[in-house]
Amino acid sequence: ETGVTQSPTHLIKTRGQQVTLRCSSQSGHNTVSWYQQALGQGPQFIFQYYREEENGRGNFPPRFSGLQFPNYSSELNVNALELDDSALYLCASSFGQFYGYTFGSGTRLTVV
């Protein structure tokens, strides 16, 4: 049974560009959440997908968008990158309610 894998591990982008981050969920998990973790802070919830439908969204602007595919892998897209978007982006998958979430190792995004 594989865990949650994220790609790429590191990324450097220029302000104003667009970026796509990818997440492969743990086998059998139908729920995936994305988090942004700034340096020295706890992760902040961006949004969650359950069976390909968005199932909750945190306080992030619309330029943060996502997709979940039939195989439950997912993408996080960020448009018009800003310097403050520099962070570790984590995805986590779960069977759902009352189960622990399995986190990936994250993608470190640096916006210059």
Added chain:
Amino acid sequence: SQELEQSPQSLIVQEGKNLTINCTSSKTLYGLYWYKQKYGEGLIFLMMLQKGGEEKSHEKITAKLDEKKQQSSLHITASQPSHAGIYLCGADGSGGSQGNLIFGKGTKLSVKP
């Protein structure tokens, strides 16, 4: 909105000593999760607590949720260098449904050999 406050923010202990990390919520906790994070890496699930008064243990780590379900503690017995990292508490922010997790800012633990 719900907020989680962790204390202390950082902790340095001598190997072999016991320690406790606290997590206090501004609202009733429906599900409380403890995670460990190595610097710049993903989170490792430790334990989940749901019921008031619940206590769970795994190896040398014990987590408790108080009766009122607004505070949790994580206790490490006989700490080892392998326990070093950032400990995060997370709460189900949607009242028990498949919601998001709200995290505290974390407690950074260093264990001196």
